[in-house]
Amino acid sequence: MKLTVLGSGSTNSSRATIGFVLELPNQSIAIDLGFSCFKNMQKTGIDYSKINNIFFTHVEHPDHINDLTAFLFARKGLADSGLSEKIQINLFAGQGLKKFVQNLFVLYPLFENLPFKLNVTELEAHSKNKFPNFSLTTKKMKHRPSSLGFRFEAGGKSIVFSGDTEQNENLVELAKNADLLVAECNFGEEVGGDHMNAEQVAVIAARANAKALLLHHFSPEAEKVDTKAIAAKKFNGVIYVAEDLMQVTV
């Protein structure tokens, strides 16, 4: 599996906000599409007309879902001009995604007659889902009502996304023996609230026995501290510090 970081920062940082593309053996999927992620997807050369499955870790915060609008607008343009197959696009998230999409259609009536089928699925908080080329396990995270953590498995490899969350036992379980834990690290030295800092993330990665950890979602406060050095005190595995457009192969 190859992971491309589309965005790695919080809204008030100079980075794009949160988004990833995961290239699986036979298809590519996206996980979150925050501010500027769609532009960055095109900078990487990833063919967005081939991405037909998008998973959102939560729907309440635009730093994770804002660029769905850009993605749908671009795909509509391609399909209208006959430049892409009129294939179904599938959106997945926790409870609240259907209402979000309905509201988006009210905001942008041109989306009501999309030239492709838009399939919206609300995932259960603790579920196992089989797809043709991969499996997905979800667990509830502690952030907003729709927040889910994702564990994708394909070809004997596993990659886990925390989404935004504070420390919680579900994330330890979800990341058990994972090849890569992609974890949010919004905080610098502060603790509390509904995010984590580098030390908290590293403790979870160590307890889960994850092989590698990728830190992302950096606020200006998190960028002021050496997140890699802080995490390395608690976690012995490989540590990546995300940058926009960075790629990691698992």
Ligand SMILES: [Zn+2]
């Ligand atoms: Zn959030």
Ligand SMILES: [Zn+2]
């Ligand atoms: Zn966020």
